[in-house]
Amino acid sequence: ETGVTQSPTHLIKTRGQQVTLRCSSQSGHNTVSWYQQALGQGPQFIFQYYREEENGRGNFPPRFSGLQFPNYSSELNVNALELDDSALYLCASSFGADTGELFFGEGSRLTVL
Amino acid sequence: GQQLNQSPQSMFIQEGEDVSMNCTSSSIFNTWLWYKQDPGEGPVLLIALYKAGELTSNGRLTAQFGITRKDSFLNISASIPSDVGIYFCAGYNYGQNFVFGPGTRLSVLP
Numbered sequence: 771e772t773g774v775t776q777s778p779t780h781l782i783k784t785r786g787q788q789v790t791l792r793c794s795s796q797s798g799h800n801t802v803s804w805y806q807q808a809l810g811q812g813p814q815f816i817f818q819y820y821r822e823e824e825n826g827r828g829n830f831p832p833r834f835s836g837l838q839f840p841n842y843s844s845e846l847n848v849n850a851l852e853l854d855d856s857a858l859y860l861c862a863s864s865f866g867a868d869t870g871e872l873f874f875g876e877g878s879r880l881t882v883l
Numbered sequence: 884g885q886q887l888n889q890s891p892q893s894m895f896i897q898e899g900e901d902v903s904m905n906c907t908s909s910s911i912f913n914t915w916l917w918y919k920q921d922p923g924e925g926p927v928l929l930i931a932l933y934k935a936g937e938l939t940s941n942g943r944l945t946a947q948f949g950i951t952r953k954d955s956f957l958n959i960s961a962s963i964p965s966d967v968g969i970y971f972c973a974g975y976n977y978g979q980n981f982v983f984g985p986g987t988r989l990s991v992l993p
Binding site for chain 1: 887916918923924925926927928931971973977978979980981982983984985986
């Protein structure tokens, strides 16, 4: 069984740039959720994708967007990067949009200078 | 919005000691989960609780779902060095998103 994999693991961008983060869900899982984890804090829900459509969104501006592909992998895109976007971005997969368990990848650490 | 509080924020214990931490909320949750996060890695699911009053064990870990549905507890018995990390609680209701607490940072002294 393949777990959740994310890429890249680390990246550095400058203010105003755009970034794309990628996630492959765990084998058998059809739902992907994205979380932002600032240093010293718990993960904050960004959005969830189920059957290639956004299925729930947290309190994040529209410049945070995503995609889910037919193979259930997903992308998180952030436009017009701000310094406060520096964080660990976690992808979590689950089987079904309303399951009570999430399985996380190791995250992509984004630094915005 | 919904928020979870975890206590203590951090703790230092001697190897072999038992550990207790808790998570509280002003809102009711139907599912409580406990995760552990090691430095540079994603959270790993430890225990999931689905029923008020439920007590579930996973090796040296025991977690309880509070009967008010507004809290949960995690206990670790006979701590070992690899228990070091940050422990997060998360609450979940059907049709809503997961809410995570700020974490309890555990340090184990040899």
